[in-house]
Amino acid sequence: MAANEEYEDSELSFSRSRRFKNWLKNAFTNPYNILVFISVVALGILVVWPLLQMVFSTFQLAPSEAKRVHGTAGEFTLYYWQRLFHSQVSQNMLYKPLLHSLLIASSVSVLSILIGSLIAWLMVRSDLPAKGFFSMAVIIPYMIPSWCKSMAWISTFKTSRIGGTAGLLSYIGVTVPEWLAYGPVAIICVLTIHYYAYAYLLVSASLRSINSELEEMGEVIGAPRLMMLRKITFPLVLPSILSAFILIFSKSMGTFGVPAFLGMKVSYYTISTMLYSNIKQQQTNMAYAISLILIAIAAIVIFINQRVIGTRKSYATIGGKGGRSNVLSLKKAKAAVVIILTLFLAAAVIMPIGTLILQSLMLKLGDFSFENLTLHYWIGKGTPDIFNSEPGVLVNPQFYQVLGNSLKLVVIASLIATFCGQMIGYVNSRGRHLFSGRLVEQLVFIPYLIPSIAFGAMYLSMFSKARTVTVFGKVITLMPSLYGTFALLVLVTAVKNLPFSSRSGTANMLQISTELEEAAHMSGANFLTRMARVILPLSKNGFMSGLMLIFMAVMKELDLLVILISPKTQTLPYMAYSYTSGGMDQYSNVVATLMFLIVFLIYWIANKFFNADISQGF
């Protein structure tokens, strides 16, 4: 070939060693490669390793069980899996809770989607009055942690037989059946009131993105409204409905707070509360095995999701901007719709918040009379006859310590998660067509698969003792024991939130044209300069809105942290949870109310100043 001959003729000689040297230099100085390397190593240590570690420990005999099964600690065993799947306790330990969880998850998903989609449609496509007010009100449930709602539920419905004191309804003379106060119905109701907001956010975003021309086309052909809804609109939003289903299903499968509040007292266990009680009883390896089952279910659900809607997802964004579409007149139904919606919102928003506040003001639970109201639990000094002189929350130094802890955790973890999310977003956006980019994208997605409580269990397994290796007689600590430390909480929170932060980071980075970076590169700026002076300043807004979203999520986080928190490292949700566990509901309500105020404030700031889209945050 002429081309090759010319090359041989040229004065340049080819050197294999120079090629190798350059290869090394390119591989190790390319910032993209460095970022990929760091991401893969970090995710390997923080996600893959703990997961494998947890898998392994379910096959390893723990010292506590060694005697019982006549084995030696640490040897390979199928004891836990056998015990879980095939023993006298299997029924109570696995099958019943699993059935309960599946029942709850499927009912909650179906109900939430029905309610959420209906409201979404009303909000986007009908001439509902006062849309501004309603659209604000319907997402408030998202800001109230689900366990706060279950506290409100209890104080409304509980009967003196189980709860010790009467709830609001019993007090005013309504006989509340037991199945309504505690158990599956209560759990399903509370979770539905919580998760419908997710369905609403996803479906309404999808409805808005549909180009109304598609519907107008149907109108031109002369299709009746209802038929258009069924044949055109519904198929178009179907992908978002399905993804809402998956999201809600896997979230309610793994949720801990609500079934803990509303189920454990009547021995109604779900898989997540079973996991928790196993850990509390030091049966950690059993708990890990249960976690793996939870993870497997979540993974299967998400796999099916990708199979089913993976290809159809594409047309959810057809039309992009959408347009002004003609809204459907509700005509005579308008008044009825408004009343029903208002009642629903009253039940979902005002009732929980109202009950929380009301109960926090009640000296004695169950007594809803005016004389019983007090600010004791807010600002009281503490008297020996009320809960062993526990002072009111606002004058309790411990509260401020916990508040400080919470804020510290939230700020540090969300900053770390958001910053790492931006970096991973950079890798994802620049490496979209490369194997390395997709690998990082897949790795960072793993924490999303793992329900919060299982993720917490995983970190417990990973960090309960120091990981060391012995090299030439020297012991090197690969990973210190972090159990009980604040650092562990930061770590677990940051890693669990990486899927969200890197998703918003990717979206953010995709908005920054590569040419802006190339222009800086041409100007002689090295990678760090380009990051510091071009990319990060440009991603500031996305950074802030991503930060706010994670901030809100972390503020109300209970499931993830509940098994990792030690007395020194309490957070607000945990404080509320432990007050309730101790029967000190009023204190718990005060804490929950304060926390809701903080979350609402953050939401307001995020929405007002950073234009944050909260549907990115779950």
Add this chain to the structure above:
Amino acid sequence: MSNIVLKNIDKFYGNNHVLKNLNLTVNDGEFMTLLGPSGCGKTTTLRVIAGLEKPQNGIITMDGRIVVNAKELFFEDPGNREMNLVFQSYALWPHMTVFDNVAFTLSVKKIKKDEITHRVNDALQRMRIEEYAKRYPSELSGGQQQRVAIARAIVSQPKVLLLDEPLSNLDAKLRVDMRSEIKRLHHEMGTTIIYVTHDQIEALTMSTRIAIFFEGVLEQVDEPMKLYQNPASLKVADFIGNPRINFIDGTGTVNTDGSLTIDSIVGQMTFGKEHLTENIPSAGKFPVVLGIRPEKIEIVTAGTANTTTGAIYSVQPAGADTTIHVKVGDEIIIAKKIGICNYPIDAPVGLKIEPDHLNVFAKESGKIIKTAVLEQ
């Protein structure tokens, strides 16, 4: 100032071979335009030179210094090539003022503050945008943004200035102004410029030489007027010129004395050996295509000696010139006259074609076999 040599450059995107064994030399102080239809590899070539893309094969040298040696995986960092690039999208940093955008390169190089101020103001003045120094890019019009982008690229006095379709986002009037602006800039600074465009007018009017690409292959490198008068192939001939060149099928015969006789609807012509290229077959009859520029066709009274007779098909006066379509047999031949003129439709006319000024291409290879006598 610098000369750049590209040797055997190959660039693949996956299995897509976008640059095919490219060899190109850009001389010191030259204004080299890379021209071609979209997707032909011209922008990729520019990005390979800039260092933003790494070729899989080949060597690039600047003044003899190797900046790319693909076989040894050596790629000089873009920042160390003493080049700068003006992007098609301008790629101005939206969070910096005009001054900061232009000062960026200098501040990265750790140059003293007062010198930066001095040089930035100089560059802004040169591009006549000094009054916008404190504005942000979003507060400027497209033309002003363009000037900022050029100021940013020239402030560091690069040896080579690369421009990627810089005028394509401007409206027609601004484009003409910017053309003269860039040409003047080249004259004043004497920097080597490599300019990418798909607009033949830009290429013809501004460059010292044009490299024309089709599908990743460099088809011809020549001075603009040579390229126009003697396009190396049918593809080049078809791409250059507006209105487009007339192609007329014919038959070529190589005579015993080495001359070439062509038969076609515009008559029989014979060309002496001195006008022929080495692409011509050694003997025999073969199909050819005549390429005749519209302005080289004169419209005369029908029946004049040595003319081809046709009928007026349509007349399109545009003020400065008039484009006339004439039907000869089944073919339409386009002629262009300076100024305003008019002919009745279907009127018979004679077409006078100067054999010296036409090109002949071998139909099979598409290569030029008879060159035109160059006008200067």
